[in-house]
Amino acid sequence: MNTNSHALSKSPILPRPLALPLRVVPSIAHSSALVTVLNKVFASALRDGELDFLEGQVMLVRVSDANLEFRLTLSGNKLRVANKRRPHDLSIEGTVFDFMLLATRREDADTLFFNRRLKLGGSTELGLYVKNFLDALEIEERWEPLLKVLNRTTSVVERFA
Numbered sequence: 001m002n003t004n005s006h007a008l009s010k011s012p013i014l015p016r017p018l019a020l021p022l023r024v025v026p027s028i029a030h031s032s033a034l035v036t037v038l039n040k041v042f043a044s045a046l047r048d049g050e051l052d053f054l055e056g057q058v059m060l061v062r063v064s065d066a067n068l069e070f071r072l073t074l075s076g077n078k079l080r081v082a083n084k085r086r087p088h089d090l091s092i093e094g095t096v097f098d099f100m101l102l103a104t105r106r107e108d109a110d111t112l113f114f115n116r117r118l119k120l121g122g123s124t125e126l127g128l129y130v131k132n133f134l135d136a137l138e139i140e141e142r143w144e145p146l147l148k149v150l151n152r153t154t155s156v157v158e159r160f161a
Contacts, residue, residue: 011095011117012157013065022066031070031081038072038079045137046077053129054079060088060122065095090130091121100154102134104147109134 022030045051054074059082061070071082082088094102098117101107109131112118120127 011065012097013095022068027069027084028081030068031072034070035072035079035081042079042137045133046079049077050133051079053126053133057089057123057126058082058086059126059130060091062091062093063096063099064093065097089123090126092118092127092130093121094118097154097157100150100157104151104154106151106154 039046042051051074054072056075057073059072061072062068063070071084071086071088072079073082073086074080094112094117098107098112102109102112102118107117109118113120113131
């Protein structure tokens with residue numbers, strides 16, 4: 001894990017022309033796509049009950065520079081899109097780049113939160129459960145190609161930031 005320059009520098013943001021097409025697509029489509037991917041990536045964790053702390057809870061993930069919001073909950077051992085009318089119990093906000101740093105483990109959650117690159121709101125207890133889950137998560141070998149693509153993309157963004 002690299003914790004050198006990212007933590008102190010400002011996050012690169014997604015250029016507006018790239019964010020524009022994302023705004024045209026309804027948020028339910030974005031959330032549905034994310035939930036589908038996360039259910040596959042976290043399949044064994046879901047089977048083992050490692051995400052049970054989300055049962056009945058609503059987690060709001062905001063990607064500020066892309067103007068995206070994802071509302072997730074756990075129901076019946078599956079992540080699902082949460083209804084917009086339900087208030088969220090936890091919110092996490094950051095840029096595309098900051099979430100890529102987290103996903104590729106170039107930065108840990110503590111560093112990103114401490115340096116206010118990721119912002120946490122709502123239930124501190126639920127936030128700690130999410131953080132501990134992510135810290136302990138071991139990505140299955142079959143997802144390595146996806147992580148390599150994310151890693152390369154993050155490197156390209158870093159170079160031009």
